[in-house]
Amino acid sequence: MDDYLINKEAEMIDLLEQFVNMDSGSLDIHEVNQFSRELQRLFTCIGMDVVVNEQKDVGNHLVIRSKECVHPSILILTHMDTVFEKGTAKNRPFSRDTHRAYGPGVIDMKASLVSIYYVMKTLKEFSRQSIHEVELLITSDEEIGSIYSRDLIEKHAHNKRYCLVLEPARKNGAIVSARRGKGNFTLEVKGKAAHSGIEPERGRSAIEELAYKIIELHDITDEEEGINVNVGLIEGGTSANTISDHATAQVDVRFRTQEQAIEIEQKLNDIMANTEVDGTKISFEGEINRPPMEKTEQTEKLLRIIKRVGDELQIFIKDTETGGASDASFPSALGVPTVDGLGPVGGNPHREDEYLDLSSFVPRTLLLLHVIEELTKR
Known part of the structure; x- marks a missing residue:
């Protein structure tokens, strides 16, 4: 043969x-x-x-x-x-x-x-x-x-x-x-637009809230354990002098074991349970799509x-x-x-x-x- x-x-x-x-x-x-x-x-x-x-x-x-x-x-x-x-x-x-x-x-x-x-x-x-x-x-x-x-x-x-x-x-x-297993999620933040020079106090920055969330998400990463959370794509705002009323992020999650997947999902839910910027709202959707x-x-x-x-x-x-x-x-x-x-x-x-x-x-x-x-x- x-x-x-x-x-x-x-x-x-x-x-x-x-x-x-x-x-x-x-x-x-x-x-x-x-x-x-x-x-x-x-x-x-x-x-x-x-x-x-x-x-x-x-x-x-x-x-x-x-x-x-x-x-x-x-x-x-x-x-x-x-x-x-x-x-x-x-x-x-x-x-x-x-x-x-x-x-x-x-x-x-x-x-x-x-x-x-x-x-x-x-x-x-x-x-x-x-x-x-x-x-x-x-x-x-x-x-x-x-x-x-x-x-x-x-x-x-x-x-x-x-x-x-x-x-x-x-x-x-x-x-x-x-x-490693894999998950994909979309984080959407809604705020309130306002002119950053004339009436900044009326605004609620979606980008600021997203920034807090990005730091918390990246803190889940533990390279020694094979866990990695990466915010790889972000979008938001309309102009430099406007407090942003919307912002989104695409989140990639990798992990080594199924037990880690359960722990990561719980941490994600905990992070999304509250906002740092008063008046902003969060939508978080996605799933672990590969074990x-x-x-x-x-x-x-x-x-x-x-x-x-x-x-x-x-x-x-x-x-x-x-x-x-x-x-x-x-x-x-x-x-x-x-x-x-x-x-x-x-x-x-x-x-x-x-x-x-x-x-x-x-x-x-x-x-x-x-x-x-x-x-x-x-």
Whole structure:
């Protein structure tokens, strides 16, 4: 099998070029569905059963199995959407040099989609029984928070023995064994406008109240414990000589454990219970929208298997924690042993210089192939 896959490297790069040159920004339903149809065609052509989960507000999700699959034990999570606007692929198409490939979505995560396609193609070609243990879920809204796919992910994660998530490996090749949870909130303050020179005593500054709240919010941060609260965007006021009657802030919250999430929500409620500037009013809305992916004992066992397989392939795997969010959090929160970052190695996702390390493309695909084979022996 290994030689078969190794000899497919040129084909894999050609398919990657095709994928990268197809726009699939999360909010462009037409482009995402066009890409989705190409994925459907490819997997159908190798004899896979493709179920389209139709959506109205985003592109369609895909659930892919072998036709003989009944009770798959492994869920593989990927996504087809990118963060880039329509026209990006035309203006900045796929390119490569000796060591790297470039283009919108090349590492996040179109290289992973090529990898899993060739893994399934290889298993099918060699009639491996492990193919019947795999269920592949390709979603269309990961980059905008998986609002429309979370229920589907949790449904298909239920009763699985393992979940493998194909976000890219870190720049140093490490895979991801833990991710912080995430919440997003909007703080709105209403005050009373007044001219700051003529009648300042009549005003109630929404910006002043917001400033107090920003300091209190940032004080929740505890970097040693993996807690971070960041007010990343603020707006307010109408002019420099007018006491502001409105101000808003967008708040990002990160945390390491579910217990921390409960504590943070209580602190947020306490902060918003009172105002410092008399006459101002507060509205605070939002939610914890991704649970943490915690490194459990079961995760450790899965990691040991992956690292042992890597050793046999001369791919020496390390694991790491990251603050970034991914769909890995959802199966992990359900108690399913989950490891992320099992895609190829690359860097600078969401940027113009996003890249795939070409030397990792086939080896990481081989790693995924052999991990599936090993997990289905158990």
